[in-house]
Amino acid sequence: MSTTETTPSGIGPVEGAPFYGVDNPAPLIEAPRRRTKKTPRSTRGNFEMIAWLFMRLSGVVLVVLVLGHLLIQLVLDGGVSKVGFAFVAGRWASPWWQVWDLAMLWLAMLHGANGLRTVINDYAERPASRMWLKALLYTATVWTILLGTLVIFTFDPNIR
Amino acid sequence: MWSWVAHRVTGVLIFFFLFVHVLDTALVRVSPEDYDKVVATYKTPIVACLEYGLVAAILFHALNGLRVIAVDFWSKGPRYQKQMLWSVVGLWVVLMAGAIYPVLGHAARVVFGS
Numbered sequence A: 001m002s003t004t005e006t007t008p009s010g011i012g013p014v015e016g017a018p019f020y021g022v023d024n025p026a027p028l029i030e031a032p033r034r035r036t037k038k039t040p041r042s043t044r045g046n047f048e049m050i051a052w053l054f055m056r057l058s059g060v061v062l063v064v065l066v067l068g069h070l071l072i073q074l075v076l077d078g079g080v081s082k083v084g085f086a087f088v089a090g091r092w093a094s095p096w097w098q099v100w101d102l103a104m105l106w107l108a109m110l111h112g113a114n115g116l117r118t119v120i121n122d123y124a125e126r127p128a129s130r131m132w133l134k135a136l137l138y139t140a141t142v143w144t145i146l147l148g149t150l151v152i153f154t155f156d157p158n159i160r
Numbered sequence B: 001m002w003s004w005v006a007h008r009v010t011g012v013l014i015f016f017f018l019f020v021h022v023l024d025t026a027l028v029r030v031s032p033e034d035y036d037k038v039v040a041t042y043k044t045p046i047v048a049c050l051e052y053g054l055v056a057a058i059l060f061h062a063l064n065g066l067r068v069i070a071v072d073f074w075s076k077g078p079r080y081q082k083q084m085l086w087s088v089v090g091l092w093v094v095l096m097a098g099a100i101y102p103v104l105g106h107a108a109r110v111v112f113g114s
């Protein structure tokens, strides 16, 4: 007969009263994901959310910058035929177009690099190839942004 | 699904163009002659066709990107995503038709004589 068994058990004997009751409440089990003071702080931050948001905000701005750029370079005033050193000198004489090109350079490079990071994460499966591809991507991106920025700021119409 | 593939392919293409483009523009710091020599290739008929392709890629990526943004942020976006996709395609066709003459006109004059 086991009705007198005293080892604690969540389930009382089938025929008897439950082990836990109003006077003997079951211990509280914390929900598995509940954050408490003892939970270590997340080390990840909101990077992916910021990146997601950046893709959308920069996209909206790039519509104006890049489509405007294409309109100027390829459509207005004779299309590409007019492009040359003298044309660039004329445009970069104005701070307006310097700032325009600078913003376009930074936003398009960061937007494209972040997009490519997603593409690498999707297709490169071996950790080593991911690491190398991203290292290549980041160095190429940083160099290109620096080169483009330098060119805008140091442009010299009287170079020769 | 196909619109996602196209968005990805055009995005990567534009990014690679941008690398080359910042490099060719950097030639203005080297010498006006070198810059003009490289830009002259932009004016040849074959490269004009590539430019038309670049315009096609950017216009699709930009219009479809705006649609993605609308789906994400506009409360009715997901419900109208299909209609928006067809608007993107329609607008793209119209703009591409409009770009034929400005982008390819000078190439046609070179090939067929003016």
Ligand code: HEM
Pocket (backbone or CB within 6 Å): A066, A069, A070, A073, A074, A080, A083, A084, A087, A088, A091, A097, A101, A102, A104, A105, A106, A108, A147, A148, A149, A151, A152, B014, B018, B021, B022, B025, B026, B042, B051, B054, B058
């Ligand atoms: C085939 C079409 C294109 C032509 C003919 C063209 C032409 C030019 C020219 C002449 C410049 C010198 C500065 C100026 O006049 O503003 C320039 C700069 C620039 N373009 Fe384009 N462009 C084209 C497409 C694009 C596209 C699609 C993008 C963006 C994805 C872009 C991004 C830039 C940037 C960021 C600069 C500044 C470069 C620097 O800082 O050195 N261009 N482009």
Ligand code: HEM
Pocket (backbone or CB within 6 Å): A055, A056, A058, A059, A060, A062, A063, A066, A067, A108, A109, A111, A112, A113, A114, A115, A116, A118, A119, B004, B007, B008, B010, B011, B012, B014, B015, B018, B058, B061, B062, B063, B065, B066, B068, B069
């Ligand atoms: C013209 C305005 C543009 C708009 C409105 C736009 C919009 C977007 C948006 C919303 C996304 C995110 C898609 C997603 O999360 O599913 C995206 C992805 C991307 N964009 Fe753009 N973009 C623009 C220009 C550019 C330019 C100039 C480049 C290249 C330098 C570029 C390269 C990319 C790449 C590589 C991706 C990742 C594609 C993927 O993950 O499948 N975009 N774009």
